[in-house]
Amino acid sequence: MMQTIFFVFAAVAVGAAINVLVQKHVMYSALSLILMLTAVSVLFILLRADFLAVIQVIIYAGAIMVLFVFVIMLLNLPQDEDGADRLWWLKFLGIPLGLFFLFLVIATLWNVESSVDTRAGISGSAGAIGHSLFTDFLLPFEATSLLILIALMGAVVFAKKDL
Amino acid sequence: MIEYLMDSEFLLLLLKIIVIFGGVMGALAYLTWLERKVIARVQMRPGPTRVGPFGLLQPIADGLKFLFKEDVIPTNANTFLYVAAPVVSLIPALLSFSVIPFGPSLQITDLGVGLLFIFAITSLGVYGIVLGGWSSNSKYPLMGAMRSSAQMISYELSLTLSVVGVLLIANTLSLAQIVVSQQRTLLGFIPRWNIFLQPVAFLVYVISAVAETNRLPFDFAESEQELVAGWHTEYSSLKFAMFMLAEYANMVTVSALATIMFLGGWAGPMFGPALLQTALPTVWFVLKVGVFIFFYVLMRATVPRLRYDQLMKFGWKFLLPLSLANIVLTSLIVAIAAS
Amino acid sequence: MIPVGWYLILGAVLFLIGALGFFIKRNMIALLLSIEIMLNAVNLTFVAFSVQHAQISGQVFVFFVLVVAASEAAVGLALVIAIFRNRESLNVDRSNLLKW
Amino acid sequence: MLENWAPILIFFILAAGFGLVSLIMSYLFGVRKPDPRKLSPYECGVHPIGTARERCSVKFYLVAMLFLLFDIEAVFLFPWAVVYRELKLFGFFEMLLFILAILAGYIYVWKKGALEWER
Incomplete structure (x- = not known):
């Protein structure tokens, strides 16, 4: 099931x-x-x-x-415009390279103990995450606020024509 | 698998699902009747009277009429999205009823993250509106969709922030546990409902809830004098009915959530024989939700519409700082009380 | 029940699709969408590993990834709007003032 | 845990089924008399002028962007509120720092006039 x-x-x-x-x-x-x-x-x-x-x-x-x-x-x-597609050859390069990458990843994953039962996992409840977030990951959490602040400013500056 | 399906627990669950789904559907149908009756009374009219006693069969007649109406798909519309939009709007609206506790045992499932589940589901409801407006390929629907989705997301923010104050007191995201946490009393006689502990949050919640569901005085999606019928201008027949159903379902959801978060959920005086005792919580719950709905309808009948810029200004410049200040204040008080 | 490895392989496949999209698509918004696919694949991998090692920190990291994704979308789309104003096109190959 | 989610899947199937059945029913039972005028986009009775695919105001982008970034803040508040009893005053100050940083952005946005709707 x-x-x-x-x-x-x-x-x-x-x-x-x-x-x-x-x-x-x-x-x-x-x-x-x-x-x-x-x-x-x-x-x-x-x-x-x-x-x-x-x-x-x-x-x-x-x-x-x-x-x-x-x-x-x-x-x-109106539509996905095409035209000046100078890098068209990337498509033909990209697909084999991507498949090669996939091969590498799966080859690596083969060595991971893939038999681990996800049932024995931990519960990702709000309490557990909050506990970890506000004690162990306090610094990244506070840094996040700066990231949001900068994103806010950057987006407003870019999007507004006349400031 | 087969044993699980025949399990009595599973059958009970199935029964609950059917009862709640059927009950909600019936309630939504009669909500339209109630609304028409109340508004008519406010405006000194009798309202629907022809179909059945007091017009009680009116919702059924409406449903049948919707069924036989022509299903118009405008030229140049993106047909797939145009057809899918009402369903996209309806599914999230109905899905939130699966976690609402109508009584101590009348709840389909009590998720550990129930409150956030409702927020997640309602935030998906925006797509029904956006797609409906965009795929119609017509001017009024597009404008209506832009406006009402911008309004919805703006007020979703203050709605989300207003309940954080309650969470600071209840310390859980499970809806049933939030109700249970309100079952003591303050000073011995006032029920310990969060409305008394969090009046500001309640005020913010109610205002945002009205705006969130696109109802008067915040119904800019379909301010008929300027945008005809907003994002569903081009819709007809059962598709239109589905949009309406979704709107009413959202109304009931936010009212039910207000009851759970602020008014003690199913709590109320208990008396009488055992059978009555099991039914009473649900009765109280429905009554509290009913008061909210009545308030909604009364608002629609009496309050004039705001202007769009006033609405956005009010949401961003007043409700948002207010709810943030409420969070800071509440958390300070809780922290001092705890230590 | 379900081995963790399946989730990891699914994550890898999704990441690959996202990366391919980044190569193939020329529309700027589609490029941003491809990035979102890749970020999601990484999220899935994070959660799968967090379950495998019974450590909650993997899930906390997903939180941070979400924040980064949100900031990236906000600023990225602001850039898209600004470029569209100047160039009237969303094709990345048309935005070549700094090249030749 | 997972047993809690199974009913939601059933309910989802029920809701989706209801939607699909309604669509099919109205397709089967509804009358159909198409007519080019009837199918043309609604424009108060006159012939449609221009296209509906016009560009909208950048205001809507700003609203969605502000919503996105404040929504992140709100989402951080939820786990914080759940574990707040354990964190006590320490939790208050760490969230105060976070909110103050966001508030700085909010004030900046306000001063830049991104919250003004009319020009």
Whole structure:
């Protein structure tokens, strides 16, 4: 049962990710990515990372992708424009290199103890994550606030024409 | 697998799902009737009276009428997204009922992250609106979709921040446990509901909830004098009905969440025989939600609409700092009380 | 039940798709989307390893990855808007003022 | 843990099924008399002028961007609130520092006029 659910959602994730590349219109790509994000969050649930699963949906699907969709609607491009594709040969270079990379990764993963039962895992509850975040990872957490601050300023400066 | 399906626990779960799904659907249908009746009374009209006694069969007649209406798909629309948008809007709206505790045992599932699950699900509801407006390929829907989605995300922020104050007191994300945490009393006689501990958060929550569900006085998505019907201008037949259903479902969800977070959930005086005792919590819960819905409808009947820039200004410049200040103050008090 | 290795392989495949997208697509927004795919693949790997080693820190890192992704999207899309204003195009190959 | 999520999957299937059945029903039972005027985009009865694919104000981007960055802050507040009893005053000050940094950004954005809707 668990394995069926895993395979269904893994297939959805991979299919949606491929669809992101295949679609001509960026809007469809973005929507496909939302599907992939939701599928990955279901996989998080299977890994007992409940908290991260909902956070992933809230931040990724509920905020980041809304921003993408807004920008796509804002610019309202008719189609994926082609034309000056100076680096067309990268496609032919990219695919074999990518497959080689995949081969390397899987070869490495072969050596990982892949038989570990995910059932024996830890619970990724909000309390456990909060505890770790606000004691062990305090410095990165505070640094995060600076990152957000800088992103806020940078985005406003770039986006506003007349300041 | 088969044993699991025949398990009595599973059958009980299935029964709960059917009861809640059916109950919610019926309630949503009669909400439209209630709204029309109340608004009519406010405006000194009788409201629907023709179909059945007091017009009680009106929702059924409406549903049948929707079913037989022409299903128009405008030219130049992105057909797939146009058809998918109502479903995308409806599914999240209904899905949040799966974690709401209607009573101590009448809850489909009590997630450890129940509150965040509801927020995650409602944040997906934006896509129904955006897609509906964008795929219609028409001007009013596009403008309506942009406006109402911008409004929704703005007020989602203060909605999210306003409940943090409650969480600081309850220290849990599970909805059932939040209700349980409010079951003591203050000073011996006032119920320890969070509305008394977090009045500011409650105020922010109620205002944001009204804006979040695109209802008057914040219904800029479909301010009919300027944008016709907002993002669902082009929609007809059952697709339109699904958008409406999603809107009402969202209304019930935020009301139920307000009841859980601030009004003690299913808590209420218990009396009578054992059978009544098991039913009473659900009755209290439904009554509290009903008060909220009534307030919603009354607002629609009496309050004039704001202007769009006023709305955005109010959300970003007043509600957001207010809810942040509430968090800081609450956390300071809790920390001092704890140490 | 489900071996951790499966999650890792899935993460690798998703990462590869994202990387391929970065090579193949020319539209700037599509490039940003490909980056999001890659970040997600990494998130999945983080969580899988956190389960394997029974350490919560992997999941905390996913949190930070989310923050980075959000900041990247905000600034990246601001850049996209700024470039679109100047060039009226989202093709990365058209934004070549600094080249030849 | 996982047993808690199974009912949600069932409920999702139920909700999705309801949506799909409604779509199919209205496709089967609805009358269909298409007409080019009826199918044209709604524009208060006159012929549609121009295209609906126009560019919108950059304001909407700014709102979504601000929402995104503040949403991150809100998401950090949730685990913090859950473990707050254990952190006590220390927790208060670490979050105060975080909120102050974000607040600086908020004030900057306000001063730059990104929160003004009208020009």
